[in-house]
Structure formats: C-alpha cells, structure tokens
Amino acid sequence: xxxxxxxxxxxxxxxxxxxxxxxxxxxxxxxxxxxxxxxxxxxxxxxxxxxxxxxxxxxxxxxxxxxxxxxxxxxxxxxxxxxxxxxxxxxxxxxxxxxxxxxxxxxxxxxxxxxxxxxxxxxxxxxxxxxxxxx
Amino acid sequence: xxxxxxxxxxxxxxxxxxxxxxxxxxxxxxxxxxxxxxxxxxxxxxxxxxxxxxxxxxxxxxxxxxxxxxxxxxxxxxxxxxxxxxxxxxxxxxxxxxxxxxxxxxxxxxxxxxxxxxxxxxxxxxxxxxxxxxx
DNA sequence: TCCACATATAAACCATTTTTTATATATTAA
DNA sequence: TTAATATATAAAAAATGGTTTATATGTGGA
Numbered sequence: 001x002x003x004x005x006x007x008x009x010x011x012x013x014x015x016x017x018x019x020x021x022x023x024x025x026x027x028x029x030x031x032x033x034x035x036x037x038x039x040x041x042x043x044x045x046x047x048x049x050x051x052x053x054x055x056x057x058x059x060x061x062x063x064x065x066x067x068x069x070x071x072x073x074x075x076x077x078x079x080x081x082x083x084x085x086x087x088x089x090x091x092x093x094x095x096x097x098x099x100x101x102x103x104x105x106x107x108x109x110x111x112x113x114x115x116x117x118x119x120x121x122x123x124x125x126x127x128x129x130x131x132x133x134x135x
Numbered sequence: 136x137x138x139x140x141x142x143x144x145x146x147x148x149x150x151x152x153x154x155x156x157x158x159x160x161x162x163x164x165x166x167x168x169x170x171x172x173x174x175x176x177x178x179x180x181x182x183x184x185x186x187x188x189x190x191x192x193x194x195x196x197x198x199x200x201x202x203x204x205x206x207x208x209x210x211x212x213x214x215x216x217x218x219x220x221x222x223x224x225x226x227x228x229x230x231x232x233x234x235x236x237x238x239x240x241x242x243x244x245x246x247x248x249x250x251x252x253x254x255x256x257x258x259x260x261x262x263x264x265x266x267x268x269x270x
Numbered sequence: 271t272c273c274a275c276a277t278a279t280a281a282a283c284c285a286t287t288t289t290t291t292a293t294a295t296a297t298t299a300a
Numbered sequence: 301t302t303a304a305t306a307t308a309t310a311a312a313a314a315a316t317g318g319t320t321t322a323t324a325t326g327t328g329g330a
Binding site: 001002004005008009011012013014017018076083084087088089092 | 137139140143146147148152218222223224227
C-alpha cells in the first residue's frame with residue numbers, strides 16, 4: 001500500500017508532471033530541465049528525486065552530467081506515464097518546450113558539447129528521442 | 136493538468152486507498168466506513184470528500200444517511216480504481232473488513248434498520264454488492 | 271594543482287494537507 | 301416538539317511537503 005501511495009504522490013504535483021512530459025521526448029540532463037522549467041536547480045533536483053524514488057525515472061551519470069529518462073521497467077508505471085503524457089496538453093508545456101529548444105541551441109553553439117550517440121530509449125508516446133543529445 | 140494533479144493527489148493517501156478498497160464490495164454509508172477504519176467521523180468525511188471531489192466517488196443521500204460508492208462514469212478513473220483494488224492486498228485491509236463485518240452484525244441485531252433494496256452498483260473487482268445493505 | 275561547472279544535499283522557511291475538536295444541519299422517532 | 305442520530309463543516313493544531321539559500325561533492329579542463 002505504501003508503494004502505491006508513493007507512486008501516486010509522485011504524480012500529484014504539477015512540476016513533476018511537466019518533467020514527465022518533457023522526458024516523453026527522451027532523456028535530458030538536469031540543466032536542460034532547469035532551463036526548460038525556468039526553475040532553480042535544487043528545486044528541479046528535488047522533484048527529479050521524488051520521481052526517481054517512485055520508480056518513474058532512471059538516471060545515467062556521465063561525466064559531470066546526470067541524464068534522466070522515463071523508466072519503462074514496470075508495466076503499471078508505464079501505463080501511468082503514458083496516461084500522464086496523453087493528458088497533459090501540448091499547450092500546457094509549450095513554453096517549457098520553447099525554453100528547452102533555445103537552451104539546446106545555445107549549448108550547441110557554445111561548442112562545450114561532448115559528443116554522445118543519441119540513445120533512443122523511450123517509454124511512451126509517439127515521438128522518439130531523435131535529436132543528437134549531448135549535454 | 137490541474138485535474139490530473141487532483142486525481143493523483145486523491146489516491147496518494149493510505150486512508151483513502153483503504154476507503155476505495157472497502158467500497159470495492161459495494162456502497163457503504165459513512166458510519167460503516169467510520170467503524171471499518173476505526174477513525175473519528177470528521178476525518179472520514181474529509182477523506183470521502185477528497186475522493187468525491189476528484190471524481191472517484193458518488194453519493195446517494197437517503198434519510199439521515201449518505202451512502203458512498205465508487206463512481207464508474209469515467210474510464211480513466213475506473214482504471215485507476217481497478218489498479219488500486221488489485222494492488223491493495225487483502226491482508227492490508229483484513230482488519231477493516233473484520234470491523235466492518237462486526238459493525239454490520241451489530242446494526243442488524245439492533246433492529247434499527249430500515250429496509251432498502253440492495254443496489255448492485257459496482258465499479259471494479261470480482262465481488263458484487265450482495266449483502267442486504269441498509270444503514 | 272586550481273578553477274569552473276553540474277548536480278546533490280542540508281537547513282531554514284513557507285505552504286498545503288491532515289487531524290482534532292467543536293459545532294451546525296438535517297432527519298427521524300418518540 | 302424534543303431528543304437522538306448521521307453527516308457536514310469550521311477553526312485550530314499538527315504534520316507533511318515544497319521552496320529557497322547555502323554549501324558539499326565530484327568531474328573535467330586549464
């Protein structure tokens with residue numbers, strides 16, 4: 001019962017739903033999410049860790065970056081993530097997407113990028129992680 | 136997005152999951168639930184209203200009693216309720232069931248019962264509301 | 271080595287939720 | 301009408317959750 005409570009609690013916060021919706025497109029590192037949500041980094045880390053504790057996210061450490069992505073190991077959680085992505089309108093996260101895109105661009109042009117093969121890990125939704133996604 | 140948060144918030148509390156699990160068997164009035172959970176009545180009313188606000192319950196007023204039951208109008212919520220009932224173990228609510236049963240019996244023998252046709256409204260789960268259930 | 275960066279964690283603070291206690295409302299029975 | 305019962309609501313207290321600010325940790329580059 002406790003696990004169930006943790007699962008639902010993780011999804012009962014707007015910021016966390018926005019994070020899920022962002023990750024629908026594929027993995028992101030913390031600084032991407034910080035830019036997309038336009039929030040301070042500890043706040044984002046707090047919510048990421050709530051989602052991770054509940055089993056919704058996995059992380060991949062690489063150098064100084066931590067990349068988070070939706071965790072599709074468990075069918076129930078996957079179904080919930082899918083429901084969330086379906087139900088959070090494109091409109092609701094348009095600005096997040098805009099900020100993310102412009103942050104990505106800035107990173108690209110800065111030349112501080114380390115080249116990584118894009119990893120097409122996806123949990124749900126129609127799109128696929130397509131962009132070349134270094135940090 | 137707000138509605139989604141409300142939905143998940145409603146399910147992210149142990150007491151409310153216990154209530155859902157109790158109502159799996161069919162409608163109950165507040166005093167039944169109070170007895171089953173062994174909690175004070177305003178507390179139970181508070182949680183019932185959270186579940187109702189989120190669209191998980193409907194109520195039926197009859198005389199001095201309010202009978203609550205799972206609301207199966209919406210497919211998404213129904214799926215969530217089903218998931219909850221599936222995942223909350225029988226063990227986890229055994230004592231609730233025991234207290235409920237003995238409360239029912241007491242009511243029955245007290246003779247203060249008003250006769251109502253049992254209503255087989257069910258949302259999910261294998262059992263059906265079978266008992267003759269007045270308040 | 272030293273510095274800058276990405277992220278995590280801790281502590282203090284603020285906000286929301288839950289619980290308790292008290293009381294109000296409505297209904298039925300006497 | 302009065303008393304008893306079932307439930308709801310309100311206000312205060314307690315608990316939990318989220319945000320902010322400051323700092324720690326770990327990594328890679330100069």
